[in-house]
Every structure is written in structure tokens, then in C-alpha cells.
Amino acid sequence: MPLFGAHMSIAGGLSKAIDAATTLELETVQIFTHSPSQWSVQPTTDPKKPWAAKALADDAVSAFRTALAASSLQCATAHDSYLINLASPDETLYQRSLTAFTAEMHRAEALGLAYLVMHPGTPTDGDEKAGIKRIVRAFDKIHKACAKFKVMVLLETTAGQGMTLGHRFEHLAAILDGVKDPDQLGVCLDTCHVFAAGYPLAPSDDYEKTFKNFDVSIGLDKLKLFHVNDSKKPFGSRVDRHEWIGHGHLGLEPFRLLVNDMRFAKLPMILETPKEGPNGEAMDPVNLRTLRELIGKKKSA
Ligand SMILES: [Zn+2]
Ligand SMILES: [Zn+2]
Structure with a gap:
């Protein structure tokens, strides 16, 4: 059986996510190690090192590690900040992103997390090839700076909103082919994103075709984790809006x-679906039950 889990909030402290995951009886969990809409790096006055990050407080790290070790979670993952853009043609934003992503690596490693899921980036000038080159250059630097780290970076498939890279398997393949050390990278497949990007996940013939396609361009051995989300937006819409399992355009069959x-x-199969129902009820338990009930089923309807 896959490991089922959800993205959990770190409000009130990193270890709170582990407590909440334990209450929900999760087998795996994903967290942000810093507020995803705020920069974890700030400008300095040193022109050689224009950005600096603050490390996590030692007591927060040890509280998290203690809680994780005591929990029944089998795998814990981080997701990077939405602000980071390793494909940016803007040199200032690129350098800030590089420092911020390296800081993400340090936090994930300190916390003993298995994976760090990241969105490849957006070449805002529309030049995909140059954007992929910048991502490759960034990873070669990051891998050098973080040699011997245990945490593995997972490139996430994206819905392809705007000029975002990652909505074609070939984009991720080009990054993996370009870096000096591809063994340090894996892939996270988000069901909502690939569906919105135009890869069908049902019926079973189309599902097989999509994974065959993935295998040919990337290799199934690179696939380490799933984000399991239904989609509020239709097939091929290139819009990224998550929905509860079975309530969106994907339906239950995929x-x-x-x-x-x-x-x-x-x-690991991790939910990133809206947390609350129409009456404020907790939806993670509902979505987890839906997924678990599909195990062994011959038909979804
Ligand atoms: Zn996702
Ligand atoms: Zn998404």
C-alpha cells in the first residue's frame, strides 16, 4: 500500500505539523520549513555575498526531530517557497533564489527530511531553453554546496500556468540530462498539475499511456512521490486549482x-487539497478515507 499523507501547517512551530499528522494517522507528511510567501533570505551589505539566510533555531530543530522520531511517520518531505525562481532571467532574483533554495536544502537536511519538492521555475522572458539552462546551472552549484546531503530534491510536474516550466515531461528530462549529478534529483508527480497540463489519467488506457510517456522521457525510477489532488479546472486548462478527491474534473478513477x-x-502520496469543507469541517480525513477505500477496488463508481 502507498504511504498516505497530507501537507500540514507549521503554524505554532515546526513540530506542530508532526503532532497534527499523528492525530490524522498519516504515514507521510509534507511541510514548508519557512513561510512560503516570504523570503527566508535578506539583503546584506557584502557585495560578495549579497543575500544571507538565518538558520533554524536549534531548539526548533531538536523538537521537530524528536517528534518525527517518536511518530509513526515513514517519510517526511519539505516543499520549497513559491518565491524561489531558479529560471529567472533577472540576475538579482536569480541570485536571491539560489541562496534561498540552498537555505531550503540546509533546513530540510537539519530536520532530517527525505525530500525537498520544488517547482522548477519560470523564465519570465519566455525563453524556455535559457530558463532550463539557468536551472541546471543552479543545481550544479547547489549540489556542490550541499555535497553529501541526504535530502533529495524532487522536481515537480506543473500545470503550466503562464510561462512556468515543468508542464511537459521533457522539461524535467532536460534538467535531469543537463545537471552534472542527476542522481541527486528525483521527480514529484502532481495529479492535478499533469491533468491540467494535458496528460490524461483515465481511463486505464490513457493512464498507461501517460506513465509510458513519463517512463520514456524521464524514467519511472525517478518518480519518488505523488501529490494527489483533484482539479477544479478542466483537462488541459493549464490552470492550477486543487480540489477534494473525486470532487473535481479528475473524478475517482485516476x-x-x-x-x-x-x-x-x-x-508517498500527499494531499494538497483544501483543508476545510463548506461548513468548516476538516476535509483531510475525508480525502484520506476516499483514497484508502479505493484500494483493491475494481471500479471507482
Ligand atoms: Zn503539488
Ligand atoms: Zn498545485
């Missing part, structure tokens, strides 16, 4: 195929 796919039987 999730039934996924949770019963023996190739992915040990992989």
Missing part, C-alpha cells in the same frame, strides 16, 4: 488506478 498500481505501492 486515483483508483494510482493507489492500486503496484509500481507505486511504496511511494
Whole structure:
């Protein structure tokens, strides 16, 4: 059976996410290690090192590690900040992103996390090739600065809003082919994103075609984690809006195929769906139950 989990809030402290995950009986969890809409790096007066990050407080790290070790979670993952753009043609933003992503690596490593999921980036000038080159250059630097780190970076498939890279498997393949050390990178597949990007996930023939396509361009051995989200927006819309499992344009069938796919039987599958229902009820338990009930089912309807 896959490891089921959800993205959990770190409000009130990093270890709070572990407490909440334990209450929900999750097998895996994803967190932000810093507020995702705020920079973790600030400008300095040193022209050689224009950006600096503050490390996590030692007591926060040890509280998190203690809680994680005591929990029944089998895998914990971080997701990077939305502000980071390693494909940016703006040199200032690129350098800030590089420092911020390196700081993400240090935080994830300090916390003992297995993976750091990241959005590849957006070449805001529309030049995809140059954007991919900048991402490759960034990872070569990051891998050098973080040699021997245990945490693995996962490039996430994206919906392809605007000029965002990652909505074609070939974009991720080009990054993996370009870096000096591809063994340090894996891939996270988000069901909502690939569907919005135009890769069908049902019926089963189309599901197989999409994963065949993934295997040919990237290699299924690179696939380490899933984000399991339904989509508020239709197939091929290139718009990224997550919905509760079975309530969106994906419906239940892609999730039934996924949770019963023996190739992915040990992989983390993490919900990033809206937390609250129309009456303020907690929706994570509902979505987790929906996923677990699909195990062993021959038909979703
Ligand atoms: Zn995602
Ligand atoms: Zn998304």
C-alpha cells in the first residue's frame, strides 16, 4: 500500500505539523520549513555575498526531530517557497533564489527530511531553453554546496500556468540530462498539475499511456512521490486549482488506478487539497478515507 499523507501547517512551530499528522494517522507528511510567501533570505551589505539566510533555531530543530522520531511517520518531505525562481532571467532574483533554495536544502537536511519538492521555475522572458539552462546551472552549484546531503530534491510536474516550466515531461528530462549529478534529483508527480497540463489519467488506457510517456522521457525510477489532488479546472486548462478527491474534473478513477498500481505501492502520496469543507469541517480525513477505500477496488463508481 502507498504511504498516505497530507501537507500540514507549521503554524505554532515546526513540530506542530508532526503532532497534527499523528492525530490524522498519516504515514507521510509534507511541510514548508519557512513561510512560503516570504523570503527566508535578506539583503546584506557584502557585495560578495549579497543575500544571507538565518538558520533554524536549534531548539526548533531538536523538537521537530524528536517528534518525527517518536511518530509513526515513514517519510517526511519539505516543499520549497513559491518565491524561489531558479529560471529567472533577472540576475538579482536569480541570485536571491539560489541562496534561498540552498537555505531550503540546509533546513530540510537539519530536520532530517527525505525530500525537498520544488517547482522548477519560470523564465519570465519566455525563453524556455535559457530558463532550463539557468536551472541546471543552479543545481550544479547547489549540489556542490550541499555535497553529501541526504535530502533529495524532487522536481515537480506543473500545470503550466503562464510561462512556468515543468508542464511537459521533457522539461524535467532536460534538467535531469543537463545537471552534472542527476542522481541527486528525483521527480514529484502532481495529479492535478499533469491533468491540467494535458496528460490524461483515465481511463486505464490513457493512464498507461501517460506513465509510458513519463517512463520514456524521464524514467519511472525517478518518480519518488505523488501529490494527489483533484482539479477544479478542466483537462488541459493549464490552470492550477486543487480540489477534494473525486470532487473535481479528475473524478475517482485516476486515483483508483494510482493507489492500486503496484509500481507505486511504496511511494508517498500527499494531499494538497483544501483543508476545510463548506461548513468548516476538516476535509483531510475525508480525502484520506476516499483514497484508502479505493484500494483493491475494481471500479471507482
Ligand atoms: Zn503539488
Ligand atoms: Zn498545485
